[in-house]
Amino acid sequence: MKALTWHGKNDIRCESVPDPKIEHGRDAIIKVTACAICGSDLHLFDGIMPSMQAGDVLGHETMGEVVEVGRDNKKLKVGDRVVVPFTISCGECFFCQRGYYSGCERSNPNASMAAQLWGHSPAGLFGYSHLLGGFAGGQAEYLRVPYADVGPLQVPNGLSDEQVLFLSDIYPTGYMAAEFCNLKGGETVAIWGCGPVGQFAIKSALLLGAERVIAIDTVPERLELARASGAITLDFMTEDIYERIQELTKGRGADACIDAVGTEPSTASGLDAVVDRIKVATFMGTDRPHVLRQAIHCCRNFGTVSIVGVYGGLLDNLPLGSAINRGLTFRMAQTPVQHYLPLLLSRIEKGEIDPSFVITHRASLEQGPDLYQTFRAKQDGCIKVVMKP
Template sequence: MKALTWHGKGDIRCDSVADPQIQDGRDAIIKVTSCAICGSDLHIYDGVIPAMEHGDIMGHETMGEVVEVGRDNKALKVGDRVVVPFTISCGQCFFCQKGFFSACERSNPNKEKAAKLWGNSPAGLFGYSHLLGGYAGGQAEYLRVPYADVGPIKVPDGMPDEQALFLSDIFPTGYMAAEMCDLKGGETVAIWGCGPVGQFAIRSAFLLGAERVIAIDTVPERLEMARAGGAMTLDFKEEDIYDRIMELTHGRGADACIDAVGTEANATGSFDSVLDRIKVATFMGTDRPHVLRQAIHCCRNFGTVSIVGVYGGFLDKIPMGSAINRGLTFRMAQTPVQRYLPTLMERIQKGEIDPSFVITHTASLSEGPDLYKTFRDKHDGCIKVVLKP
């Protein structure tokens, strides 16, 4: 089969690789009908994520048709259309039973390696390094899905791929980002990053009762899409974000702040962002957390900072003095996607949201390597890429 494979920083190729095979009775094989390039895939493309190996298959936003089912899988049958969560979860362990599917204790075969970095291991993920299991990803013609009797959700007849695909990751992630803000109605929510996750966080915040959303970015097409979703937008290259948020909230700060950027924040002119870049370039640091620092400062006293942008290692100069003295709450997670699927599928079916709004580019798998660069460089108005194997 054809698949997008990693061969080093900035080097994604469309290669011929072996077809996946059933390895466990709970497995399923799906023929991929749609997959997507995620913003977190760009961290791999940029060489930020450790434990990648040459030839690893990329991708964790995938859906398709079941073509083979393991003997112990009673939940799926050949011919089912399904969306596959990016988190691989057994459904039976301590954390899965509590609904914390992204902390599954059984799905990462390399959990000892992850524990050395993070103290404990999260769940295995599709296409996201050998630190998180070394599972083949879904930017391919076929995908093996472990624990397929727990993860995938069936897609109703008549629902196009474009509406269902983002249930695999970015819609639940954006929704969780807003849900973690504990909105009661009438709040002001500030969101850093108007990429795909940020766009879903904007719309989810309104669905959950926010009165006003302030969206922060600098890419014109992203800001335009945010405004189309009802947000007030700020361009961080044109104005001081802290000063503007304080002005807009009468000096109080936003009720909740969402970091939908993560490790590769692109800030201009600030001393801390320059220092972050120097540290990462000289291997004295692992991440560039400028946005997180700003979100903390812009949050009102006893407000919430919700973090869904990907961070990989150890963050420098986080203003914990500000956070503790002003009573901030921090909420963060890799999204336990399975927990959100029934609710979000229902919202799509009711017409409360059409997730396809975020798509700007649709292409073949062979065009994927070029579109990685287009997406990373934010060229051609690129916000979200869907690939059709």
């Protein structure tokens, strides 16, 4: 089959790889009908995620049609149309039973490797390094889905692939980011990053009762899309974000701040951002937390900082004194996608949201390597790429 594979920094290829096979009784094989490039895939593209190996198949936003089912899988049947969560979860362990699917204790075969870095291992993920299981991803013609009686969601034929594909990751992630803010109605929420996850966080915060959303980015197309969703937009390259949020909130600060950027802001203003870049370039640091520092300072006393941007290692110079002395609450997670699927599918069916609004580019797998470059460079108005094998 054809698949997008990793061969090093800035080296993504479309090439032939072996077809996946059933390996365990609860597996399923799906024929991929739609997949996407995620912002977190760019961390792999940029070579900053450890334990990638040449030839690894990428991708964790995937849906398709079931073509084979393991003998122990009683949930799915051949012909079912499903969207696949990026988190691989057994459904039976301590965390899965409590709805914390992204903390699954059983799905990462390389859990000891992850524990050396993080203390404990999260769930295995599709197409996202051997640290997180070494599972082949879904930017391919076919995908093996472990624990397929727990993860995949059967979707109605009345909804298009483009309406449901993002249930695999970015819609639940953006929704979770807003849910973490514990909105009661009438709040001001500031969101750093107007990429796809940030766009879903904007929509979700307004759906959950925020009175105002302040969206922060510098890419014109992203800011325009944020405004179309009802956000006030700030360009961090031309405005002092702290001062503007102080002005907009009459000196109080935002009720909640969402970091939808994470470790690798492509551009950032301020001396601390320059220092972050130098430390990473000279192997004196692993992450660049400029956005998180700013979110902490911009949050009101006893407000909430919601973190859904990906961080991988150790963060320098976080203003923890500010957070402690002002009573901030931090909420963060890899999204337990399965927990959110029924609710968010219902919102799509009711017409409350059409997730396809973020798509700017549609392509084949063969065009994927070039579109990784386009997406990374934010060229051609690229916000979200969907590929159809």
